[in-house]
Amino acid sequence: xxxxxxxxxxxxxxxxxxxxxxxxxxxxxxxxxxxxxxxxxxxxxxxxxxxxxxxxxxxxxxxxxxxxxxxxxxxxxxxxxxxxxxxxxxxxxxxxxxxxxxxxxxxxxxxxxxxxxxxxxxxxxxxxxxxxxxxxxxxxxxxxxxxxxxxxxxxxxxxxxxxxxxxxxxxxxxxxxxxxxxxxxxxxxxxxxxxxxxxxxxxxxxxxxxxxxxxxxxxxxxxxxxxxxxxxxxxxxxxxxxxxxxxxxxxxxxxxxxxxxxxxxxxxxxxxxxxxxxxxxxxxxxxxxxxxxxxxxxxxxxxxxxxxxxxxxxxxxxxxxxxxxxxxxxxxxxxxxxxxxxxxxxxxxxxxxxxxxxxxxxxxxxxxxxxxxxxxxxx
Amino acid sequence: xxxxxxxxxxxxxxxxxxxxxxxxxxxxxxxxxxxxxxxxxxxxxxxxxxxxxxxxxxxxxxxxxxxxxxxxxxxxxxxxxxxxxxxxxxxxxxxxxxxxxxxxxxxxxxxxxxxxxxxxxxxxxxxxxxxxxxxxxxxxxxxxxxxxxxxxxxxxxxxxxxxxxxxxxxxxxxxxxxxxxxxxxxxxxxxxxxxxxxxxxxxxxxxxxxxxxxxxxxxxxxxxxxxxxxxxxxxxxxxxxxxxxxxxxxxxxxxxxxxxxxxxxxxxxxxxxxxxxxxxxxxxxxxxxxxxxxxxxxxxxxxxxxxxxxxxxxxxxxxxxxxxxxxxxxxxxxxxxxxxxxxxxxxxxxxxxxxxxxxxxxxxxxxxxxxxxxxxxxxxxxxxxxxxxxxxxxxxxxxxxxxxxxxxxxxxx
Numbered sequence: 001x002x003x004x005x006x007x008x009x010x011x012x013x014x015x016x017x018x019x020x021x022x023x024x025x026x027x028x029x030x031x032x033x034x035x036x037x038x039x040x041x042x043x044x045x046x047x048x049x050x051x052x053x054x055x056x057x058x059x060x061x062x063x064x065x066x067x068x069x070x071x072x073x074x075x076x077x078x079x080x081x082x083x084x085x086x087x088x089x090x091x092x093x094x095x096x097x098x099x100x101x102x103x104x105x106x107x108x109x110x111x112x113x114x115x116x117x118x119x120x121x122x123x124x125x126x127x128x129x130x131x132x133x134x135x136x137x138x139x140x141x142x143x144x145x146x147x148x149x150x151x152x153x154x155x156x157x158x159x160x161x162x163x164x165x166x167x168x169x170x171x172x173x174x175x176x177x178x179x180x181x182x183x184x185x186x187x188x189x190x191x192x193x194x195x196x197x198x199x200x201x202x203x204x205x206x207x208x209x210x211x212x213x214x215x216x217x218x219x220x221x222x223x224x225x226x227x228x229x230x231x232x233x234x235x236x237x238x239x240x241x242x243x244x245x246x247x248x249x250x251x252x253x254x255x256x257x258x259x260x261x262x263x264x265x266x267x268x269x270x271x272x273x274x275x276x277x278x279x280x281x282x283x284x285x286x287x288x289x290x291x292x293x294x295x296x297x298x299x300x301x302x303x304x305x306x307x308x309x310x311x312x313x314x315x316x317x318x319x320x321x322x323x324x325x326x327x328x329x330x331x332x333x334x335x336x337x338x339x340x341x342x343x344x345x346x347x348x349x350x351x352x353x354x355x356x357x358x359x360x361x362x363x364x365x366x367x368x369x370x371x372x373x374x375x376x377x378x379x
Numbered sequence: 380x381x382x383x384x385x386x387x388x389x390x391x392x393x394x395x396x397x398x399x400x401x402x403x404x405x406x407x408x409x410x411x412x413x414x415x416x417x418x419x420x421x422x423x424x425x426x427x428x429x430x431x432x433x434x435x436x437x438x439x440x441x442x443x444x445x446x447x448x449x450x451x452x453x454x455x456x457x458x459x460x461x462x463x464x465x466x467x468x469x470x471x472x473x474x475x476x477x478x479x480x481x482x483x484x485x486x487x488x489x490x491x492x493x494x495x496x497x498x499x500x501x502x503x504x505x506x507x508x509x510x511x512x513x514x515x516x517x518x519x520x521x522x523x524x525x526x527x528x529x530x531x532x533x534x535x536x537x538x539x540x541x542x543x544x545x546x547x548x549x550x551x552x553x554x555x556x557x558x559x560x561x562x563x564x565x566x567x568x569x570x571x572x573x574x575x576x577x578x579x580x581x582x583x584x585x586x587x588x589x590x591x592x593x594x595x596x597x598x599x600x601x602x603x604x605x606x607x608x609x610x611x612x613x614x615x616x617x618x619x620x621x622x623x624x625x626x627x628x629x630x631x632x633x634x635x636x637x638x639x640x641x642x643x644x645x646x647x648x649x650x651x652x653x654x655x656x657x658x659x660x661x662x663x664x665x666x667x668x669x670x671x672x673x674x675x676x677x678x679x680x681x682x683x684x685x686x687x688x689x690x691x692x693x694x695x696x697x698x699x700x701x702x703x704x705x706x707x708x709x710x711x712x713x714x715x716x717x718x719x720x721x722x723x724x725x726x727x728x729x730x731x732x733x734x735x736x737x738x739x740x741x742x743x744x745x746x747x748x749x750x751x752x753x754x755x756x757x758x759x760x761x762x763x764x765x766x767x768x769x770x771x772x773x774x775x776x777x778x779x780x781x782x783x784x785x786x787x788x789x790x791x792x
Contacts, residue, residue: 147698171740371740
């Protein structure tokens with residue numbers, strides 16, 4: 001194999017290929033990236049049996065062929081090469097990379113051991129890349145990072161012909177965001193995709209125009225594919241039943257408060273400086289004011305007041321500062337509506353629901369919803 | 380007030396605690412060199428009588444080594460339930476004298492008796508009375524150090540051992556302290572000692588007479604300052620009643636080195652069952668689960684992971700421990716048949732009171748497991764530990780069930 005490729009194009013493609021690989025793989029071959037010549041250039045791929053990436057790029061192919069080399073090493077080298085065309089040649093199990101006056105020689109990895117990059121040919125639809133990146137950033141932080149319950153380490157895609165609902169939870173909060181999309185072949189389906197992968201790819205694709213999302217129709221190997229510009233990412237789907245979190249959202253909530261989002265974020269960040277390790281603070285909603293207090297900071301206490309429109313006499317809640325901040329950062333609106341949902345039992349307070357609101361008065365938009373479980377306040 | 384009122388901090392340390400408890404049951408071994416050690420070829424000495432110590436036997440020495448030193452050594456198997464019982468008895472006696480009791484291990488405690496002097500007399504008198512009652516009510520001896528600070532009190536009890544009492548009056552502290560070797564100071568381990576000895580500092584007095592700045596330069600700000608303060612007898616720590624456990628764990632040294640991952644996992648399961656039960660009984664949850672592994676070549680490793688939420692569930696502990704094990708073996712490219720395992724242990728760390736963490740939005744699988752574990756705990760209370768256990772820990776033919784110490788020696792905490 002012998003190819004010539006632009007240095008920046010190569011560096012970008014290789015860095016993308018290795019970004020989604022796990023830091024350390026059980027099988028060394030999976031740490032490789034596959035460079036393969038095609039009709040109009042080359043493709044660079046990575047695959048660890050869970051996630052695959054493929055980037056096609058323009059290149060001059062002098063001799064067709066394919067090689068596998070250590071991904072992270074190639075990425076490090078490519079990012080530091082001088083600004084000149086890069087020539088990659090394979091001879092006798094060695095891959096040489098020449099660029100200007102630099103030359104590197106790498107051992108090529110066994111092409112026979114490298115797994116076949118999956119392709120997805122099922123039903124698909126199209127979503128605006130910027131909307132998708134936005135939506136993912138609003139829900140991904142609520143996904144669990146605890147492997148004890150793998151099913152909630154994913155983002156649930158609830159797909160219909162005109163909308164996708166993205167849902168994530170770690171059992172303490174639930175984030176849901178609805179986005180529009182366009183598909184003529186899908187009626188109703190759900191897929192559960194690892195949150196880390198979705199989060200990474202949505203950022204990479206944010207500047208593309210649109211993303212095509214395809215769902216495999218082969219039942220034994222369930223995968224999903226995201227394609228934009230010259231890149232495709234496939235991911236295996238998580239197995240198992242996502243908890244029925246939708247039933248936690250009531251149809252109507254009688255009481256709520258409206259606060260300025262930025263003000264509440266600032267105040268919460270200040271209180272957070274002195275809360276204890278568990279990170280809870282006491283929130284008292286009363287006439288026109290929301291009072292925030294640290295509960296058990298031993299060294300210091302904090303007291304903050306934020307203007308609020310409150311539709312009930314008083315509500316006192318214990319909220320985790322980090323979880324509240326995550327929700328507030330995700331409402332993406334000047335004001336936040338905090339709705340109080342009735343608790344089921346006396347020992348467990350009802351959850352609160354955060355939604356966005358464009359002004360103090362105008363009704364909230366339901367595209368983003370963030371449900372958060374307060375803690376029983378021990379007084 | 381008497382002239383001893385400036386003291387008032389007591390450090391009480393039982394003499395050869397495990398060994399002496401065993402001798403209560405086996406009076407025929409009195410006066411002989413004897414140790415407490417699990418019946419196993421790989422056991423370590425948990426406790427040694429003074430007769431055995433006189434012949435060079437030390438705790439934590441391997442039993443085999445002790446037997447080489449003293450071939451006619453009496454080896455008594457441990458009975459942890461007994462030690463716990465006597466420990467509780469000990470604490471009960473202390474609390475008759477003062478409510479400010481800080482238990483620092485199963486067999487030692489600090490007492491603050493400053494408030495008890497008007498009723499009970501001088502600290503020295505209280506210390507004598509504690510020693511008398513301890514012997515009358517338990518048949519065990521203890522040593523007591525009396526001073527105005529915790530660390531001098533501890534050094535005083537060490538110096539009075541066995542079966543002794545030493546009062547260090549405030550004006551005699553430096554006289555007592557300065558001839559002691561540097562290792563006597565809290566916070567001086569082998570590493571620190573090496574650094575200090577290289578600078579020609581061998582006694583506490585040497586530290587006291589060197590410039591604080593040079594200590595800080597050698598040992599860092601906090602350790603340097605701390606040792607300098609201690610060397611002048613200054614220790615501002617107070618006796619804190621009810622020490623809260625920082626971690627709960629189990630570890631065992633196997634009889635034979637283990638090459639099977641499954642066997643390690645079964646041991647972790649048994650350990651998780653025990654530790655989870657202990658955490659639930661104590662009303663605490665762990666934020667972090669830690670795995671410890673020592674190979675036959677004595678290389679020891681620890682790995683830990685912080686959970687998303689604190690848990691006292693044996694199942695969470697087991698899952699985390701096995702994942703830590705698998706990740707560790709993979710990352711370090713360790714093949715067990717080439718590197719057999721000598722010791723494995725699991726520990727719940729950063730304990731918080733149960734329920735202090737986040738409240739989930741809905742009940743789920745984990746709640747079901749919690750219910751199962753609650754039922755297991757209830758069965759254990761009624762029918763004894765291990766009454767209900769995971770099927771993989773059962774053996775055929777109704778033999779002795781597999782315990783985490785069934786094929787090895789559980790180490791002292």
